Amino acid sequence: MGKDEKNEKKEKNENNKCCLKEDLEYIALKNNVLKMAENLTFTAELDGIQDMRKIGFPISQYGVYVKSKIPFRTFKIPVDAGFSCPNKDGTLDDKGCIYCPKMGRPISVEYCNRKYSLKEQIEFQLNEHGRKGINKFYVYFYPATNTYDEPENLKELWDFALSYENVIGLSIGTRPDCLEPEKLDILETYVKQGYDIWIDLGVQTLHDKTLTLLNRKHDAIDTLNAIKNCKERGIKVCGHIILGLPGETRKEMLQTAELLSLIKIDALKIYPLVVIYNTKLEEMYWNAEYKSLDKIQYISLVTDFLEHISPQILIQRVSKDKVPKEIKISPEWDLGRLKILNEISNNLKTRKTVQGSKFNI
Numbered sequence: 001m002g003k004d005e006k007n008e009k010k011e012k013n014e015n016n017k018c019c020l021k022e023d024l025e026y027i028a029l030k031n032n033v034l035k036m037a038e039n040l041t042f043t044a045e046l047d048g049i050q051d052m053r054k055i056g057f058p059i060s061q062y063g064v065y066v067k068s069k070i071p072f073r074t075f076k077i078p079v080d081a082g083f084s085c086p087n088k089d090g091t092l093d094d095k096g097c098i099y100c101p102k103m104g105r106p107i108s109v110e111y112c113n114r115k116y117s118l119k120e121q122i123e124f125q126l127n128e129h130g131r132k133g134i135n136k137f138y139v140y141f142y143p144a145t146n147t148y149d150e151p152e153n154l155k156e157l158w159d160f161a162l163s164y165e166n167v168i169g170l171s172i173g174t175r176p177d178c179l180e181p182e183k184l185d186i187l188e189t190y191v192k193q194g195y196d197i198w199i200d201l202g203v204q205t206l207h208d209k210t211l212t213l214l215n216r217k218h219d220a221i222d223t224l225n226a227i228k229n230c231k232e233r234g235i236k237v238c239g240h241i242i243l244g245l246p247g248e249t250r251k252e253m254l255q256t257a258e259l260l261s262l263i264k265i266d267a268l269k270i271y272p273l274v275v276i277y278n279t280k281l282e283e284m285y286w287n288a289e290y291k292s293l294d295k296i297q298y299i300s301l302v303t304d305f306l307e308h309i310s311p312q313i314l315i316q317r318v319s320k321d322k323v324p325k326e327i328k329i330s331p332e333w334d335l336g337r338l339k340i341l342n343e344i345s346n347n348l349k350t351r352k353t354v355q356g357s358k359f360n361i
């Protein structure tokens with residue numbers, strides 16, 4: 001055997017050992033999640049929602065679920081209550097996640113803005129959408145980490161948002177390590193009063209090596225515990241997932257899909273990774289350390305992901321709203337979420353599969 005052949009064999013053996021180690025770690029995590037989820041139930045299952053696949057929907061769309069559950073037109077009002085983030089204010093780090101822009105997350109809704117008080121933000125949007133015949137609302141605390149404050153301050157904000165007659169619930173965007181029991185206890189009291197309470201949780205991936213690379217400053221177990229702790233109190237969880245993260249393989253993304261199904265997460269928003277100016281990811285992009293997925297790759301990956309998750313998980317989104325071109329570097333393709341949703345549905349049709357076709361636990 002020549003030197004090159006020997007080196008190749010050695011390298012192959014090392015790769016196999018590494019895969020074996022990662023596979024064993026994954027199996028251990030999966031067994032742990034199965035135990036954690038023993039007493040948990042999906043929201044859709046609890047609400048007796050029939051399998052949407054049987055009524056002709058290849059994807060369990062959240063919108064269809066809401067219409068079947070709430071006999072009113074509903075809308076989520078995004079508000080900016082001025083929260084910071086422990087990963088940006090120096091508590092955990094001051095750099096933030098590698099894709100998070102220094103100037104904060106862009107949002108295209110005029111009235112979701114700190115230049116207006118919370119009261120103004122809510123009332124303007126209630127009136128605007130009320131005129132269009134929408135009569136039930138969720139208040140969506142959107143930018144940054146919206147549970148990053150003392151419980152009593154959070155309670156004051158949440159009480160205020162729920163004091164409007166037509167507000168039937170809250171959606172609260174946050175990180176897995178900012179959901180301490182005292183805060184969840186307060187949210188549980190609203191659930192007991194009949195409000196629909198959702199946590200919009202930044203999950204991104206359930207692989208620690210990627211979470212480290214992203215500079216998230218929490219690990220997969222933090223995320224799984226956060227989901228479990230919410231669900232045990234009747235608080236629903238919508239996880240935000242990013243496909244196309246640096247260094248992640250298709251197999252790893254599908255492992256995240258499997259774990260989220262096992263922990264019975266209620267809903268998902270799936271996004272492509274977007275390179276925005278003024279981020280660490282921008283540097284990686286210009287140094288050719290990161291390349292965005294093209295549109296065909298993204299559609300194919302989301303299709304795979306959907307095939308591998310439980311049909312009981314409600315899908316809220318499969319892409320982003322358009323990111324303004326003044327701040328977006330990559331990908332070049334149009335992110336418009338309805339267009340992408342159609343393309344993914346067509347892809348499932350072509351493959352003759354539906355959400356959950358390959359989920360077999």
Ligand code: SF4
Pocket residue numbers: 085086087088095096097100144145175202
């Ligand atoms: S947790 Fe969210 S707000 Fe905080 S740095 Fe990461 S992306 Fe930005």
